[in-house]
Amino acid sequence: xAQVTQxxxxxxxxxxxxxxxxxxxNMNHEYMSWYRQDPGLGLRQxxxxxxxxxxxxxxxxxxxxxxxxxxxNFPLILESPSPNQTSLYFCASRTTxxxxxxxxxxxxxxxxx
Amino acid sequence: xxxxxxSPQSLHVQEGDSTNFTCSFPSSNFYAxxxxxxxxxxxxxxxxxxxxxxxxxxxxxxxxxxxxxxxxSYLYIKGSQPEDSATYLCAFDxxxxxxxFGDGTTLTVKP
Numbered sequence: 008x009a010q011v012t013q014x015x016x017x018x019x020x021x022x023x024x025x026x027x028x029x030x031x032x033n034m035n036h037e038y039m040s041w042y043r044q045d046p047g048l049g050l051r052q053x054x055x056x057x058x059x060x061x062x063x064x065x066x067x068x069x070x071x072x073x074x075x076x077x078x079x080n081f082p083l084i085l086e087s088p089s090p091n092q093t094s095l096y097f098c099a100s101r102t103t104x105x106x107x108x109x110x111x112x113x114x115x116x117x118x119x120x
Numbered sequence: 121x122x123x124x125x126x127s128p129q130s131l132h133v134q135e136g137d138s139t140n141f142t143c144s145f146p147s148s149n150f151y152a153x154x155x156x157x158x159x160x161x162x163x164x165x166x167x168x169x170x171x172x173x174x175x176x177x178x179x180x181x182x183x184x185x186x187x188x189x190x191x192x193s194y195l196y197i198k199g200s201q202p203e204d205s206a207t208y209l210c211a212f213d214x215x216x217x218x219x220x221f222g223d224g225t226t227l228t229v230k231p
Contacts, residue, residue, distance in 0.1 A: 048223050049126075049221035049224050050211070055219070057217050063218070066121050105171075105215065105219075106169060106171055107169065108169060113163055
């Protein structure tokens with residue numbers, strides 16, 4: 008089944024404790040992206056990747072890192088999480104940057120205490 | 121940061137009503153406009169990808185139009201059903217891969 012998977016789905020952590028949210032897709036998509044969603048707001052892009060070893064900042068990259076060493080994986084790293092990073096995170100992928108359907112993962116709900 | 125606006129913020133209609141919402145975006149550097157449907161506790165699901173001025177797309181009772189010169193897109197739902205209740209998001213994409221979403225229109229359809 009074609010899908011985007013994220014782990015963990017739920018995470019409660021404390022300020023300053025490094026964490027990684029994994030994202031993997033099995034559709035051989037070149038493009039992958041991370042978004043966060045906060046109450047009352049739409050999705051805001053954190054980072055995106057057009058292909059392996061190519062990453063770019065979205066609108067809200069501060070406090071996050073990403074890497075794209077393999078086509079299928081695009082982990083999101085929070086080196087020192089803070090309470091303002093409490094949010095719902097979605098990973099997504101598609102074949103071309105903008106003209107194809109984008110598929111979303113199930114989401115990761117992160118709480119930073 | 122690009123400005124993508126959706127209106128109205130929320131909408132309550134009766135079953136059988138037809139409705140429409142608006143997505144406004146910058147008219148310069150347009151590459152693609154996406155519409156998504158997002159149900160509570162689920163992931164956003166793609167409805168349409170629109171790239172050409174004058175594009176019209178249709179999927180069942182839902183259709184969308186695109187005007188890139190004036191920077192807006194309309195989403196129409198004909199004969200709304202309770203299962204249409206969801207948040208509808210639009211996203212403006214540049215050719216560099218950057219994607220900016222509107223805050224969404226939340227539709228509630230009452231039986």
